[in-house]
Amino acid sequence: MNTSTQKISGSHSMKSKLYYQDSYIQTFTTRILKQEKDETGRNYLILDQTAFYPTGGGQPYDTGLIADRTVIDVEEVNGEIRHYVNAPLQENITEVNCTIDWDRRFDHMQQHAGQHILSAAFDHLFGYKTVGFHMGVDNLTIDLETEELTQEEAEKAEELANKMILENRPIEIRWVTEEELSQYDLRKETKVKDNIRLVIIPHFDYNGCGGTHPKATGEVSAVKILDWEKQRKNIRLQFACGRRVLKKLGEKQTVLQQLTKLLNAPEKDMQQAVIRMLENEKQLVKALEKSNERLLHFEATALAAEGQEVLAKAFENRTIQELQKLARMITAENENSLVIFVSTDGNRLQVVCARGKARTENMKKLIGEILPKINGRGGGNESFAQGGGEAILTSDQILDQILSVIQSSIIENQGKEI
Structure with a gap:
């Protein structure tokens, strides 16, 4: 250099x-x-x-x-x-x-030349054309004109690319006219028609390009494919060249060493250690869900034992799913019950309204009268409804307003019966 x-x-x-x-x-x-x-x-x-x-x-x-x-x-x-x-x-x-800034420039030269080599490898081996290229600070990608890419194909292209690098072939620059282009086996058609600049790796790649490149493939050092994914009808392939390969290796090695200590397992057993840990987590989650379900049953039984047909209660930091389960348990146990639960969580407020089979109040209508007061949204049916909104009012204020609406409804129905 x-x-x-x-x-x-x-x-x-x-x-x-x-x-x-x-x-x-x-x-x-x-x-x-x-x-x-x-x-x-x-x-x-x-x-x-x-x-x-x-x-x-x-x-x-x-x-x-x-x-x-x-x-x-x-x-x-x-x-x-x-x-x-x-x-x-x-x-x-x-x-x-x-x-x-030479470090930045030489990095760009390595990445750009590496892209030419890898794109040419895919073209030679499988006829996959490169239709897109992006060089970022950390990521380097090409878009291959194919809808599928196998692990075996990626490995073969990577192997050929690194073979070209190890051979340290010259990278030549030639300025040609449009008429002279027919002398070269171009990997793709050039976009410009005058001042055409070809970047050539003899007997391997002939490509129109205006970027900066090293004088020989050996200066690219190495190419490593990292990952790929489908992007519309193409495959977007992520890779690294030169110093970036060493940087990526260093980063991954640091992570592996940390995981080795955390999992108390050597690198070769890392995958099995993680699989065991995930299986244990699934079992713990299931056990925790069962325990929570039992606790909810106990809580529902205790609340129902209070003997109130209209059960209005305020909570803090309870999920709406927990409130829904509690309400369903209580109304299933007592068909004459009417349950109103409100929970606050910071700036949010959740409301659940449920009735037993023997009652006639419309829960959807009831919650529909309350939610606008807290800029809330919700839904449900005549027997069960829920919603949430801003904690503009306190839980007790919401409960008082709901109970007031229920009382008015009871009085109105009694008047109709008379």
Whole structure:
């Protein structure tokens, strides 16, 4: 890997893009052509020449320094490469020293070249075309034009990709015309028709690309497929290259070591230890559910023993499912009972209204008169209804209002019978 410093001047657009001349340039000196703000107020510089790669072709932008200003974004807009900086430079500065964040750049070079190699491997082995590519800070994905991908296919493509890396084949860059394209076995059709830039791994991959790449496949170091999933009619495959493989391995090893201590099991027995733990958890959950059910029966029996036909009670931090079970147990035991339960949980309030078979009050109508007072929603039928809302009123206030509605209904029905 070489480190390059350049001081070149050139008016032609391609010559001014130093990253196309040498992707290893880390420092360079150039003139500032203009300094402006975009429509959102962000400061940017236009340079006479640049080694900063702008976002494009699935590859993110470079960062670094222009003089002492931090480059936070690089975009090509209307043929101009805008270098967005964290603060404007002094107006009298015309020439600046620039430094590329090399760790970020070389990571992008490894990932982009690794993507070419892996995509070519899938193409050679199975005819699966790459129809999408995304390079993030942590994740790297390609979309393969197939609806299914087997473990065996993934392993074979990964094996071939790493074979190409170990062979340390050269990665060549060639500028060609549209007429010259017929000389090359391109993996996919190029999008541009002039200034066509081919990235070539001889006898393996020929592909139009505007990204930055190392000089040989060996610098990619390694390719590792991590996972894949179906995305519409394609397979989205996640993988890592170069330093990211070591980083992923380190992260996973740290997690494994922590789990080894927590589960008191060696790595090779980790899966069985987790399966046993999950089975034990399922059994404990079932046992806990049975215990809770028995407790609810005891609670329902105790409440019913109070002998009140109209049982109105306030609770705290009870789920609506528990209130529903309690109400059903009590009304099933006593067909003359009418149950009103209210529970508060922070800013929320839950209400359950239930009646036994011998009663005639309409629970759905009853709760429908109460829920609007707490901006609530709910539903049910004539014999059982529930709902929830904001704790605008206290539990006792809600109970008083419900009991008042019930009493009014009883008086009204008695008047009809007379």
